[in-house]
Amino acid sequence: MKQFLIGVFMTMAIMGVAFANGEKELEFWTTETQSDRLARINLLVDTFKATNPDFKFEINVIAIEENDLATQFNAAAASDTLPDLVQVATENAVAFGTQGLLNTEAATSMISNIGKDRFYSGVLRLNQMPSDDAYYAVPFHGWVQGIWYRADWFEEAGLNPPKTWDDILKAAKYFNKPEENQYGILIGTSAEAFTEQVFTQFARSNDAWLFDGDGNLTLNSPEMREAIEFYAELAKYTPPGPQNWRARDYYFQNKLAMFFYSTYIMDDLALAEVAAASLTSENFEELAGSSFDPNLVSNTGMVPAITKTRDAGYGTIVSLLFPNTEDDERTAAAMRFAEYLFTPDAYISFLHMAPGGKNPVLREISTNPNFQQDPSNIFERYGPDKMAEIIEGLDSIETFSIVDGKRIEAASTVFSKQIIPQMMYRIIQEGESIDSALERAEAEIRKLM
Amino acid sequence: MGKSLKQRESTLGWMLILPSTVIILSLILYPIVSNVISSLFKVSLVEKDTFIGLENYRNVVSDINFWKAALITFVYVVATTLGTALVGLGVALAMNRQFPLRGFIRSLILLPYVAPVFSVVYAWKFIFDPVNGIFMDLTVEKLGIFSQRFNLIGNPDTALWIAIVFSIWKYFPFTYLMILSRLQAIDNNLYEAAEVDGASRWQQFRYITLPELYFILGSIVLLRVIWNFNKFEDIYLLTDNLKVLSIYTYFKAFVGIIDLGQGSALVIIQFALLLVFILIYLKKVLKW
Numbered sequence: 001m002k003q004f005l006i007g008v009f010m011t012m013a014i015m016g017v018a019f020a021n022g023e024k025e026l027e028f029w030t031t032e033t034q035s036d037r038l039a040r041i042n043l044l045v046d047t048f049k050a051t052n053p054d055f056k057f058e059i060n061v062i063a064i065e066e067n068d069l070a071t072q073f074n075a076a077a078a079s080d081t082l083p084d085l086v087q088v089a090t091e092n093a094v095a096f097g098t099q100g101l102l103n104t105e106a107a108t109s110m111i112s113n114i115g116k117d118r119f120y121s122g123v124l125r126l127n128q129m130p131s132d133d134a135y136y137a138v139p140f141h142g143w144v145q146g147i148w149y150r151a152d153w154f155e156e157a158g159l160n161p162p163k164t165w166d167d168i169l170k171a172a173k174y175f176n177k178p179e180e181n182q183y184g185i186l187i188g189t190s191a192e193a194f195t196e197q198v199f200t201q202f203a204r205s206n207d208a209w210l211f212d213g214d215g216n217l218t219l220n221s222p223e224m225r226e227a228i229e230f231y232a233e234l235a236k237y238t239p240p241g242p243q244n245w246r247a248r249d250y251y252f253q254n255k256l257a258m259f260f261y262s263t264y265i266m267d268d269l270a271l272a273e274v275a276a277a278s279l280t281s282e283n284f285e286e287l288a289g290s291s292f293d294p295n296l297v298s299n300t301g302m303v304p305a306i307t308k309t310r311d312a313g314y315g316t317i318v319s320l321l322f323p324n325t326e327d328d329e330r331t332a333a334a335m336r337f338a339e340y341l342f343t344p345d346a347y348i349s350f351l352h353m354a355p356g357g358k359n360p361v362l363r364e365i366s367t368n369p370n371f372q373q374d375p376s377n378i379f380e381r382y383g384p385d386k387m388a389e390i391i392e393g394l395d396s397i398e399t400f401s402i403v404d405g406k407r408i409e410a411a412s413t414v415f416s417k418q419i420i421p422q423m424m425y426r427i428i429q430e431g432e433s434i435d436s437a438l439e440r441a442e443a444e445i446r447k448l449m
Numbered sequence: 450m451g452k453s454l455k456q457r458e459s460t461l462g463w464m465l466i467l468p469s470t471v472i473i474l475s476l477i478l479y480p481i482v483s484n485v486i487s488s489l490f491k492v493s494l495v496e497k498d499t500f501i502g503l504e505n506y507r508n509v510v511s512d513i514n515f516w517k518a519a520l521i522t523f524v525y526v527v528a529t530t531l532g533t534a535l536v537g538l539g540v541a542l543a544m545n546r547q548f549p550l551r552g553f554i555r556s557l558i559l560l561p562y563v564a565p566v567f568s569v570v571y572a573w574k575f576i577f578d579p580v581n582g583i584f585m586d587l588t589v590e591k592l593g594i595f596s597q598r599f600n601l602i603g604n605p606d607t608a609l610w611i612a613i614v615f616s617i618w619k620y621f622p623f624t625y626l627m628i629l630s631r632l633q634a635i636d637n638n639l640y641e642a643a644e645v646d647g648a649s650r651w652q653q654f655r656y657i658t659l660p661e662l663y664f665i666l667g668s669i670v671l672l673r674v675i676w677n678f679n680k681f682e683d684i685y686l687l688t689d690n691l692k693v694l695s696i697y698t699y700f701k702a703f704v705g706i707i708d709l710g711q712g713s714a715l716v717i718i719q720f721a722l723l724l725v726f727i728l729i730y731l732k733k734v735l736k737w
Binding site: 070075078178179181183190191239240241242247250253255417418425429430 | 492579600
């Protein structure tokens with residue numbers, strides 16, 4: 001008997017060590033994976049902790065790559081280890097919400113705590129649940145996508161800025177010189193989110209919807225088909241193989257005439273200029289490949305909306321969401337920290353992580369003089385009018401999941417499952433016919449509904 | 450009372466192995482059983498799971514993508530296993546000879562195997578980058594072997610072969626190490642006797658070296674098949690969309706809206722395939 005007890009105790013002791021977890025910790029998942037941005041978030045956490053000594057929790061900031069977040073979140077839900085606060089693209093937040101994984105009451109009450117009228121209304125609408133006055137998540141910040149192009153090359157060639165489909169294709173053909181290692185345009189050609197972001201803008205500029213206002217699948221409409229054909233044509237003038245936003249580096253190297261990108265590039269261009277300035281050939285004569293065109297920033301133009309039958313812009317709102325952890329104490333603590341992130345100083349400090357890329361969803365912040373004095377001088381460089389145009393653009397972002405003001409939940413599911421980029425990948429990279437790729441995508445979507 | 454010493458010793462024995470038995474059961478048996486169970490259900494994250502019998506299995510085998518993934522996996526496993534075994538064998542035979550700096554070179558060969566997969570994958574990606582990579586620069590600009598630049602890793606037709614070459618490059622040092630240690634244990638007298646009998650180099654290899662290496666090669670092949678059949682991180686990090694079974698399962702189970710039931714069914718099918726292979730292999734090749 002004695003031996004038996006010893007055996008049992010030993011087993012329990014070993015299990016106990018494995019499962020011991022005494023610390024009270026809040027998990028905050030963010031898609032800001034860059035180290036300088038994480039440092040900024042941790043600084044905000046420390047400031048919050050210092051000014052709120054009664055706050056009992058440690059805040060553990062976990063960075064997760066954007067493309068992996070939905071996967072990680074689903075895995076956490078399956079294993080009952082959901083985090084307490086997540087910063088994620090609104091489309092994904094809605095997809096989680098429709099699966100019942102979110103504490104929407106927390107989000108809704110936080111929005112009314114901050115004040116509904118202070119948000120841009122279009123931004124709030126993207127987070128709205130089908131029932132009125134309830135929200136999946138709290139909008140946090142946003143970016144706008146557009147075509148960035150070599151204004152000097154265009155001028156020299158006598159080409160129009162890339163706004164209409166015809167002008168875009170003409171310029172892509174003109175500048176595409178693979179034998180000189182120079183390419184016409186960068187659009188997403190890999191099976192991931194970037195492809196969907198770029199494609200959505202083309203589809204909407206031809207008035208194509210994924211679903212109509214009644215929730216019927218309209219993937220196989222003539223407008224959508226036309227958009228797919230045009231996209232596949234443009235892909236021929238993109239650098240070889242599957243490409244995503246990382247290929248924007250080719251633009252910095254003067255090997256690309258146009259690329260789709262968010263307003264995050266404003267900061268990147270400014271940073272590249274700073275970095276290049278410290279690596280000029282005078283300082284590092286033998287360092288080849290570090291050359292950076294000092295005029296690139298001023299030679300870069302941007303077209304925010306493209307046109308076929310109508311103007312279409314695209315962008316993404318990033319939201320803060322509260323997972324359904326069924327632990328009121330933790331959720332309340334997460335809400336308290338989230339509300340702190342919306343106080344002017346903390347909010348502006350957060351947005352200044354990437355001026356241009358992170359734009360406020362609160363109206364009053366966009367005119368706040370502190371916000372307009374950003375460390376990279378983006379406001380000064382692009383002028384307050386251009387910046388106002390970009391921020392205003394947030395209010396009219398179009399996605400497939402809001403049709404005529406109605407929430408189409410299935411569209412967020414399709415986004416989250418990456419069905420559209422997988423379809424484009426098959427067409428562009430595997431040479432599958434548009435008919436058969438469309439048919440497969442339709443079948444996959446129907447299986448989800 | 451009444452228990453004999455033998456009985457008491459046997460009880461003590463059982464008690465002593467109890468902790469490890471509990472741990473092994475909870476770490477090995479529980480996941481397998483839990484997997485089998487969830488493969489029979491439509492798993493929902495919020496509501497109750499519904500029992501659907503073999504429906505998940507039917508869905509898996511009726512999906513053309515599953516068979517495509519199975520075929521890719523088969524090619525990958527066969528090519529990488531043979532490749533690592535042959536390259537490892539060749540290098541081990543060479544390294545078994547006397548030459549200057551042998552110790553240094555022997556350890557240098559281990560480098561790909563010990564380098565973290567994450568860093569070597571990105572080095573490979575950079576080498577094969579279509580616009581900035583050195584491979585395209587060399588083959589297109591400098592040597593003119595190809596007429597235009599292309600994306601060797603990204604192109605679905607060539608991605609599989611790059612993944613295979615990568616795997617052989619990364620893992621041949623393991624086979625090499627195992628074979629070399631066996632080679633060093635072969636008695637030199639055998640070769641001397643063979644030479645006296647007039648055996649050629651090839652005959653010495655064929656009738657002495659190879660039979661001596663039989664079981665070590667057999668074990669290496671078995672291990673590599675098991676490892677490469679389940680290989681995930683190398684392929685996932687290196688290529689854009691190469692769906693071997695492990696990656697196909699990952700996409701089914703976890704990406705986007707998740708289907709844990711079908712994911713579990715896929716895992717069980719792979720487990721069964723591997724198990725059948727191992728049993729046949731142990732009996733026929735390793736003669737257990």
